[in-house]
Amino acid sequence: MKLTRRDLLAWSAGAAAGLIVTPVPWKVLDDTSIWSQNWPWIPQPARVPVEINQSHCTLCPKGCGLRVRMAAGWAVGVAGMKAHPISRGALCPLGFAAHQLKWHPQRLRAVRHHGNASSWSEAQAAFANAKSEGPVVIVDGDPGRAASAVFESFTEKNRGEYRVASAAESRALSPYQQWTSVPAASLGYDLENTQTVLSFGAPLLDGWGTPGFLTRLWAEKSAGTDAPQLRIIQIEPSLSRTAARAWKWMPIREGSESALASGLARVLLEQNLVPAHGPVPSIALSEAAAHSGLSEDDIRNLARVLVERRPTVAIAADENPSVAALNVVLGSVGARGGIVRRETISRAHISANTVIPNARAVLIDSSMPWDFVPQTDAEIFRFAAWNGGPTNADWLLPAPGFLEELTDVPTAPALPVETYAVAPALAKPAYELQSAAQFLAGTDSNLSSTEKIIHQRCAQLFRNRSGTLHGQEPIAIAKIESVQKLEEQLWKGAVWVGEAPAPARLPCELKEWPSETTLPHATGWTNSWDVPVLPPLASKLYIESSLREAPNWRNA
Amino acid sequence: MRSRRNAIAFAVGVVVALVLGWIIFPRVLYVKKSQPVDFLHKTHAEKSGVAECSECHIIRDDGSFAGLPAMEKCAACHADKVGDSKAEALLVNNYIKPGHETPWLVYSEQPANVWFSHAIHLKRANLACTECHSTYGEADQVRPYELNRISGYSRDIWGHSMSRLRRAPHEGMKMSDCENCHEKHGVDVGCLGCHQ
Numbered sequence: 001m002k003l004t005r006r007d008l009l010a011w012s013a014g015a016a017a018g019l020i021v022t023p024v025p026w027k028v029l030d031d032t033s034i035w036s037q038n039w040p041w042i043p044q045p046a047r048v049p050v051e052i053n054q055s056h057c058t059l060c061p062k063g064c065g066l067r068v069r070m071a072a073g074w075a076v077g078v079a080g081m082k083a084h085p086i087s088r089g090a091l092c093p094l095g096f097a098a099h100q101l102k103w104h105p106q107r108l109r110a111v112r113h114h115g116n117a118s119s120w121s122e123a124q125a126a127f128a129n130a131k132s133e134g135p136v137v138i139v140d141g142d143p144g145r146a147a148s149a150v151f152e153s154f155t156e157k158n159r160g161e162y163r164v165a166s167a168a169e170s171r172a173l174s175p176y177q178q179w180t181s182v183p184a185a186s187l188g189y190d191l192e193n194t195q196t197v198l199s200f201g202a203p204l205l206d207g208w209g210t211p212g213f214l215t216r217l218w219a220e221k222s223a224g225t226d227a228p229q230l231r232i233i234q235i236e237p238s239l240s241r242t243a244a245r246a247w248k249w250m251p252i253r254e255g256s257e258s259a260l261a262s263g264l265a266r267v268l269l270e271q272n273l274v275p276a277h278g279p280v281p282s283i284a285l286s287e288a289a290a291h292s293g294l295s296e297d298d299i300r301n302l303a304r305v306l307v308e309r310r311p312t313v314a315i316a317a318d319e320n321p322s323v324a325a326l327n328v329v330l331g332s333v334g335a336r337g338g339i340v341r342r343e344t345i346s347r348a349h350i351s352a353n354t355v356i357p358n359a360r361a362v363l364i365d366s367s368m369p370w371d372f373v374p375q376t377d378a379e380i381f382r383f384a385a386w387n388g389g390p391t392n393a394d395w396l397l398p399a400p401g402f403l404e405e406l407t408d409v410p411t412a413p414a415l416p417v418e419t420y421a422v423a424p425a426l427a428k429p430a431y432e433l434q435s436a437a438q439f440l441a442g443t444d445s446n447l448s449s450t451e452k453i454i455h456q457r458c459a460q461l462f463r464n465r466s467g468t469l470h471g472q473e474p475i476a477i478a479k480i481e482s483v484q485k486l487e488e489q490l491w492k493g494a495v496w497v498g499e500a501p502a503p504a505r506l507p508c509e510l511k512e513w514p515s516e517t518t519l520p521h522a523t524g525w526t527n528s529w530d531v532p533v534l535p536p537l538a539s540k541l542y543i544e545s546s547l548r549e550a551p552n553w554r555n556a
Numbered sequence: 557m558r559s560r561r562n563a564i565a566f567a568v569g570v571v572v573a574l575v576l577g578w579i580i581f582p583r584v585l586y587v588k589k590s591q592p593v594d595f596l597h598k599t600h601a602e603k604s605g606v607a608e609c610s611e612c613h614i615i616r617d618d619g620s621f622a623g624l625p626a627m628e629k630c631a632a633c634h635a636d637k638v639g640d641s642k643a644e645a646l647l648v649n650n651y652i653k654p655g656h657e658t659p660w661l662v663y664s665e666q667p668a669n670v671w672f673s674h675a676i677h678l679k680r681a682n683l684a685c686t687e688c689h690s691t692y693g694e695a696d697q698v699r700p701y702e703l704n705r706i707s708g709y710s711r712d713i714w715g716h717s718m719s720r721l722r723r724a725p726h727e728g729m730k731m732s733d734c735e736n737c738h739e740k741h742g743v744d745v746g747c748l749g750c751h752q
Contacts, residue, residue, distance in 0.1 A: 010562040014569025022577020023718040027585065030714075031706035037667055038708060044668055052618050069671070077671055077752045096748065 043103050046072040054081055054493020056409045056423045057095045059402060061142045061167055061367075062210045063409035063421060064091050065495065068099070073428040075099035075403055080212070085470045085497050086412065086419060090212025098402045102430060106387045108398035109431045120434060123381070123395050127361065128443050130379050134360025136160035137378070138436070139352045141367035143185065144410035146453035147437040151365070153447055154440045161359070165352035165368060169209055169414035172202070172316040175324035175514070176339060180506045185349075186342050188416035189313060190501075191217060193337035196231045196305070196312040200257040200323050204232060204315070205242040210412045222247060231309060233302070235260060250302065256292040258322035260299070261314065262513065263288020265322075265329040267303040274307060274329055278510040281325075306330065311337025321514030334506030340416050341506055343466075343498050365436045366399035383436045397434065403427040405435050408454050409495075418498035420461060422454060422490040458487045467498040582718050586702040586711050592658050593651070594643040597693035604633065609685045609693065610678075621674035627657050661701035663712040664689065664729060671752050681741065690726040 019025065038044065050071050057064045065084025069077035078099050080089035101107075111118045113126075130136065136158055138151040143164040155162040166174070166184065173184040180187075191197070191214060202208050205215055221230035223245075234246035235257065243249040252260055262281035266288070268274045289296045306312045313332045316323035332338030356362055356376040363381045364372065370388030374380060382393035385401035409421040434442075441447045448456075461467070462483040468474050469486065471494030480486050490496070600606045612625045631652050637644050651658045666672060677683045685693075692699060702711035714720070715728030731750075738745065 006558075006562065007565045010565035011569040011572075014566035014571075015573040016569075017566075018570035018573025019577060022574060022581065024577045024581050027581075027714070027718070028706065031585075031704055034667060034707035034709065037669060049616075049622060050620055052620060076668070079748075079752050096752070 043074075045074045045076050048072045050076065053426055055403065055426060056421045056493070056495070057091070057098065057402075058142075058407055058409065058423050059094055059098060060092075061144075061410075062087070062412045063419070064095055064211060065089075065421075065493070066091070066095070066098075068403065068426060070426060075102070075427050081493065083470065083472070084212075084495060085474075086210045086415065086495075087212040088216050090215060092207055092211050095211075101386070101402050102404075102427065104386055107401070107431075108384055108387050108396060110398060112396040114394060118395070120397075120432065123397055124439070124442055126379070126395065127363075127381055127439070130361035131158060131443065135358065136361045136363060137163060137356050137359040137376075138363045138365065139163050139165065139368055139372065139374070140365045141165045141352075141369060141372070142365075143349060146408045146450040146457065147365070147435060149453050150437040150440060150447055150450060154444065157444070157446075162349060163352040163356075164349040165372060167413040168318045171319040172323070173339065173414065174319050175321040176333060176506075176508065179324075179328070179508045179510050180333065180341075182341050182506060183347065185413075186344070187339055188342055188414050189315065190311075190337050190340045190416045191313070192416070194230065194311050194313050195309040195337065196233065198233045198302075198306060198312065198314040198326075199235065199242065199246075199317075200261065200314065200320065201234075201236045201317040202315045203240065203242050203317070204234070205245050206240065208242075208315075209414050213415075218245065231305075233305070248305075250294065250298070252292040252294060257316070258320060258514075259283060259288050259291035260294070261320070261322040261326040263292070263299050264303050264306070265326050265513075267300055268307070268329055271300075271303070273303060274331060278328060279513045281322075281513040311335060313338045325510055325514055328508055328510045333508045339506070340501050342411065342416065342418050343501055344418060363436060363440075364393070381439075383434075383439070385433075397436075397439065398431060399435050400425070400429055400433045404429045404433065406451055406454065408450075408457065417500055418467075419495055420457065420490075421493075421495040422458075422487075424491050455487070458490060459483050461496055462486050467496055470495050470497060578718065585705055587705055588700040589661055589703055590700060591661055591698055593647045594698045595660075596696065596698065598696050601693070615675045615678070619673065619675040624660055624662065627651065627655065630658070661703075661710070663692075663699070663701060663710045665709060666713070666729065667709070670750055672750065681743070686726065688726055688729065690724070 048071050050069050053068045053070055055066045055068055057066050064087035065081030067079045067081050068075050069079075076099060078091070078096055080087060080091045080095075082089035111120055111123050113122065136155065137160060138155055140148050140151055140162065141164070142148070143166075148164075152162050154160065170184050173187045176182065176187055177184045189209075197204065205218055208214060217230055218232065222228040222232060228247055231248070232242070232246040233248045233250065234240070234243040235250050235252055236243050237251055237254045239249065239251070243251075262283040263285055266281045266283060266285060269276060269280050285296050285299060288294075289299060292299075294302075307330075310330075311332060312330050314323050314326045314330065327333055327339060330338075334340065352368070352372065354373060354375050356374045356378060359376060359378040361381060362374050362376055362378045364374070364383060366383040366385055370384065370386075370391075373392055379395075380393040381395045381397060382391060383397045383399040385399045385404075387396065403423065403426045406425045407423050409419075409423055411418045411420070435450075437450050441449060461477065462480065465478045467477050469477055469480065469489055471489045471492065477486070477496065480489075600612075606612065612629060614622045614625075616622055630647065634644070634648055634652055637648050647658070650656070677688075678685075703709075704711060704714070707713075712727075713729045715723050715730075717723050717727065720728065734750065
């Protein structure tokens with residue numbers, strides 16, 4: 001019998017039909033997917049006993065507590081530290097995936113000069129030359145660290161200029177600096193004692209402040225009840241995650257936040273809902289209503305709600321003098337549940353404007369967001385752990401990334417209490433890296449190292465004998481026997497928390513009502529991270545999940 | 557006549573595929589490997605009085621699982637030959653005396669992107685070791701290790717049954733097995749519970 005083409009086709013069809021009901025296609029698919037996870041170029045940690053270390057996140061100034069699993073000097077997993085008194089086990093999605101950043105495809109691995117390969121010695125020589133020819137401006141995105149002290153010291157000695165970029169939470173507090181003479185970096189919101197929060201687009205439940213801090217308060221005092229202890233009123237054009245969870249959401253026209261804040265202040269003063277405080281805004285209620293898209297009755301009702309359950313505090317998404325002035329009218333500045341002054345007064349610094357004239361060199365620390373592009377003729381030395389794309393920097397200098405350098409973690413923006421923690425270098429750097437502070441020390445041997453400054457700060461904390469150290473168990477600093485013991489605890493991931501400030505009225509002088517400003521578009525945690533650094537999957541995972549909350553079940 | 561001939565060709569194709577898929581494919585996919593030393597849990601339990609798995613497979617104070625005992629643990633009793641079996645000579649001469657860790661083939665080894673806490677499952681969920689690892693610890697002969705040529709992991713992860721039907725409760729350590737057990741016990745840990 002001769003086999004025909006038709007026989008072969010029938011046989012093939014039968015074989016294909018039969019194959020579907022065998023394990024072959026499904027098993028091969030499954031095994032191939034596992035095989036693809038183990039391709040030789042995918043970094044695999046050694047199969048050694050895993051150590052658990054406690055530390056703090058240094059990817060942004062919020063300093064969340066971390067529980068890091070380490071294998072053979074590699075971070076292989078990150079979770080939130082449940083015992084952390086501020087973040088309470090919550091992390092942002094970037095923090096959860098931070099151990100992967102070491103292998104990020106945009107990781108800076110070598111010194112680049114105008115896009116070409118160069119070396120540290122050439123960069124040092126170019127910087128030393130620039131320093132000798134004119135002033136150096138240093139831009140810092142995370143002020144208050146030991147490295148920041150090195151930058152300040154360097155610029156003071158070399159007649160340069162030290163500039164800082166503040167987080168949006170700190171910028172929202174900056175109007176009070178002018179009215180109270182207290183630097184914005186020393187102010188915070190006493191949200192533990194607040195009963196009503198009026199948010200002008202601030203992403204309160206979406207990464208605002210330290211993740212976990214406000215979401216915990218919301219979970220304890222607001223969630224699932226129509227008569228919450230903590231009322232969050234969200235003023236925002238769109239139904240954001242915060243707006244969806246708020247006690248009340250009031251959609252307004254984009255950019256009308258200042259007009260609404262001024263209109264509210266006018267109602268509060270005209271209807272004697274609050275004692276008279278300084279100037280009355282010139283805006284009429286009808287104008288505020290027209291600008292915001294709310295009715296006059298809505299604004300009157302909102303004003304009454306604000307004084308129903310006090311303390312009340314208004315929070316802007318960014319710098320907004322009208323919202324700040326509304327707090328002055330509400331009597332929330334220097335009051336319990338309002339805006340409070342922390343124990344220690346920080347120094348006020350020059351704000352990091354992008355226009356930098358009259359400088360020979362600009363050194364940008366790796367803490368600055370990549371979208372900070374200085375407008376200057378100076379030679380730019382940019383430190384970064386990850387390359388965010390096109391840049392006008394002359395020198396790109398690879399900086400230590402997550403957990404790769406010893407650094408300290410000062411108080412996060414907008415917190416009412418002071419905190420201090422240390423993030424030791426847990427992971428081995430994979431490349432030849434230098435932080436900006438190390439680089440400067442290479443040009444000036446008289447500069448203190450960050451390590452020395454951290455020791456000095458620990459010694460100062462020990463001498464002050466104030467506050468509590470939150471490690472395995474909270475312990476008063478006064479009960480710690482020696483500075484070495486304190487350092488040992490801090491190096492193991494403990495965090496020092498200062499005494500809560502006693503309510504003390506801040507002398508606040510508001511001479512005239514601020515002119516109307518347009519609020520910058522509110523952004524959450526993504527504002528510091530460009531797309532090349534934050535993969536879309538991370539943001540998707542974050543949006544679809546409940547990572548924002550400090551979960552009570554997670555083994556942190 | 558032609559349609560009958562087509563049906564026969566089709567049926568032959570089906571049969572060939574079924575034979576290939578269910579009989580030949582598993583034999584090609586898995587390769588049997590021997591452990592470096594024939595280790596018997598039963599012998600250790602009977603002769604050395606090791607009563608609990610946790611005596612050798614310890615959970616550290618911080619909750620992490622030590623996995624297989626290190627060489628020092630074996631060397632504590634086997635610094636010199638105990639008995640004159642071939643396996644004993646192999647263990648002492650090839651591993652203990654030169655100070656090399658024994659390259660055991662781990663039946664339950666999972667990919668590196670999975671975090672599994674033995675402490676939580678044993679202490680919080682009160683699961684017995686045998687619920688996942690069966691009663692292999694009582695076997696009187698060493699099981700061969702069947703290596704999956706594609707994935708590089710043991711057959712124990714998929715389970716012995718290629719169809720995954722009518723498996724014993726301890727058979728299989730796929731993600732779906734974890735999910736099913738979690739669902740059965742009403743424990744939701746999300747993606748990051750294991751992939752953190």
